[in-house]
Amino acid sequence: MSTLDKIPVMLYGFGFIGRMLARALLKLKQYDIVGVIDINPKIVGHDIGDILGTGKTGVIVSNNPEKVIRNSKPRVILHATTSFLNQVFPQIKTAIEHGANIISSCETLAYPWYRYPELAKELDKLAKKHEVTVLSAGVNPGFIFDTLPLIISGSCLFVKRIKVIRKINALKRRLSFQRKIGLGIPAYMFDKLLNEGKITGHVGYAESAMIIAKTLGFKLSKIVEKQEPIIFNNKVIGIKGYAAGYSGKRKRIYLEFIASANLKDQDIVVLECENYKIRWVSGGTPGDQATISVMLSFIPTILKSESGLKTVADFIPFRTPVYS
Template identity: 30%
Template structure:
């Protein structure tokens, strides 16, 4: 059985812990979170109410001291910022433990964060471990999946990727991250702070461009609120007419003045229809659509776990979904 160290026990980390507890080929053997109130808490009781022999620690060092053998892999679900992740990666890598992280900026970091990319690559090579950033988006739906679909094309002129989702069933931290329930002044304030947006859209554009061999001259991104046309009420919040119910972001990659890659991301409470859609213009031209879309929370947890067996076979260094073996279901 693959043994895992989990780092970061917010809603996503807890959900990953629950999913792992249902599997036979992987198991969590240690858990870490910096929240002082979680130190000494039974990990099993936290994730599903069932007692376990794992007590949560506040540091990787203290968690590993309680184990007879080091875990096979570390799953890090802590931050979206790659700069904040650097020290966490080194803390794990120095013990020779490969890493899978849900950090959005890690999915394809070389263009937006070249310094951090270089540092993490050096850390991984120094300690001879592989590291991967993945998730449903970025990491799969808007970058890896269209790159796979492109393999049936003789020529590609352009690709449009759309992810439209009703955020009503998503976890509350996600709803807050997209600005649901904020008045437009508060929305603009958080946008200016950089705390309100889907993280990773440009990374997805660069990932796909790399896969297609497109050398882009410019990548743009813009963000606008999705405004409620009537009052909305959900189990987690009430949204007034005229306030934001979510966010829409569009990122475009240009070459010689022509848009070659375009990505539309829209997540809003009360969105009437969810779908994931890829439109390829080329030879052949085609459209592939997933009706109702893929649930982001479920899929992010699942792909993070399922990518473990691929990262265990990967060469030391910083990887993307395009440089590891094709992942599949891990039972």
């Protein structure tokens, strides 16, 4: 394959996920990394190969997104900066206005109509105007809590209820993840730091619930989200949180995430159908690897998608009929 046939890809954000994406992309003949954006002064101006330890690539980290996008003309931007759409909105907007398709790991962009309806509307309008596709996906939201149960719903006649539980051993995860869930802080500080947004825990419970509800036609009257610390010897050793989606008093969707020290990795997906129950259990799905795999896997799909702001549900072939 000549360089001309390669799909030009830009990385927006060169933290842990961005670097994993770069490592994978460098192994693939079909993609060309044409630009990398980050604001970290320690890496701006450096060749990404030096940062990754793979040898010079000629791609230099820049903190000037407009310039890089204009000059390198990426067809796809893999975006991995932060979890909150209000913070990343200007980044996504710049990318769209320069005609790039976007796959982002931003959790609240997975179903942005829930927390940021105005921004969602604007993004959709912009994406259509500039004829690009914007999608957020990763391990969660984007896979374990939504895509996978929705696919399994294809085998489940008349879905009544969906429950997903994801358990991970927090000690095996990278430091920034451990910080995000407050691992090791004194127990009394947890609520304060969570309320102040200094720790976030898992972000995107309700987004996954909304993706499921919209696809299955569940009319939810409310979604309850909650996160609490798991405590041992007055220290936070993990986090447990959930979203529960209700139709009236009936709990129809329950999504639980537990990350704790020395917990065994496991994902559990349970669908209650009309006359039977389907239960799938995994021995664990590595979070970061799955996130970059999902992001990379969606590239061909968004390149041929109609334009606009999409969710993973737009690409799931099953529309299981449900009793309303």
